[in-house]
């Protein structure tokens with residue numbers, strides 16, 4: 001009679017990592033890059049925010065679910081990128097918050113994510129990846 005369900009132990013049902021012990025599977029979608037907490041996933045933690053796992057939802061979806069948001073703000077105008085705000089005309093905001101349609105082709109190639117650390121460093125918006133549309 002071994003219990004196959006211990007609700008007090010928070011572990012990944014996909015890979016078995018023991019979240020209660022701070023373990024997580026590096027390639028596992030249910031672990032999603034953390035155990036019971038992880039750094040902000042929008043900016044790789046540079047904003048300092050910590051997300052907490054929604055354990056039951058993670059189990060139900062077999063995919064990591066988190067409570068938390070990005071605390072990153074524009075260092076020029078103070079707009080809170082984490083709540084999708086940006087300052088009109090602000091070079092560091094660059095017309096978007098954490099994500100915006102590609103500025104090089106007006107979004108024809110899709111969305112681009114902000115590189116928060118680089119934007120802060122240069123006080124000009126930096127966006128990850130590059131435009132894949134041919135320039136004419």
Ligand SMILES: [Zn+2]
Nearest residue numbers: 012015028031
């Ligand atoms: Zn896992």
Ligand SMILES: [Zn+2]
Nearest residue numbers: 040043047070
């Ligand atoms: Zn963040």
Ligand SMILES: [Zn+2]
Nearest residue numbers: 074077090093
């Ligand atoms: Zn700004």
Ligand SMILES: [Zn+2]
Nearest residue numbers: 102105109131
């Ligand atoms: Zn583009």
